[in-house]
Amino acid sequence: MTDGRGVWLYAVTADGLDPHDLADEPGIGGAPIRTLAAAGLTCVTSPVDLREFGEDALRRKLNDPVQLEAIARSHHNVVAATARAVPAVPARLATVYHDAGRVAALLAQRRADFTAVLARVTGRTEWGVRAYATAQAAAPPPAAAENTGSGTAYLLNRRAELRAADSARRASAHSATVVHTALSRLAAAARSHPPQSTQLTGEADTMVLNGAYLVDDDKADQFAATVADLAAQHLTLRLHRTGPWPAYSFAAVTEPETPT
């Protein structure tokens, strides 16, 4: 680790990845993509200079919006190209090893885990569905009392508003649960990520579901149609489907939440 050469990990795949599938994708910082085989598995990597991508330097880069975006997009582009070619376990952003030997050791050590995840994602694609509580669901009710001149009336109004807002929130949360359950039934595995905050999304509406679904590829059309049906049934929610994604949400070695 003194020579300054590190290894950026994008994904782990089964043996048999054709390096030509990744020939057009530049790695982080424009580095060439290299595959590294060990223990019957293949790692998709690229070399990084640890002076630029070691702990401190990487922290600085990831705290810069422009560099974070460039790194996230490069990482994702390589992961997505890999996942289009073969079943792949995506690595989380910024997984850096100090040398190739450590990557090979990782493959050998965790072979069973990676093999299990590869079996889970083979022939399947991750789709995201976000649900937002629409503005009308959260709208306050008409004034509960006509007499606006009195403090009592104000308090009654205020209380009615809070009750209505609370009830709208509960209704949206309930609808989100119904949607998630319905989509989970269609999926081989499902996960509910923390909703993104309105501060980050810039949306006026509150996100009430940030779901990820691992769907058999031959059910992709059915999944899309079901999202459309659910959107029509739940008018207090606005649904938005994202994807196809590499199986980022299902790469964890621990078994994800399974549909009932």
Place this chain on the structure above:
Amino acid sequence: MNGNTRAPAQIALIDLLDRVLVTGVAVDAELTLSIADVDLVTISLQALLSSVRAGGHRHDSDPRLAS
């Protein structure tokens, strides 16, 4: 992943980070890096993501904003 489908050319950054970090970035706004298996680095993404927002970031995957 379905080999016949290509991801959209440009994915909204917030969605991308939500996936590539997979740590509930929107909630705790911290990222833990695994470097060389053992060294863990925690990065505060709070200020970062605020500035991403303030920069009028693309939301091209959201039809509501595109319309």
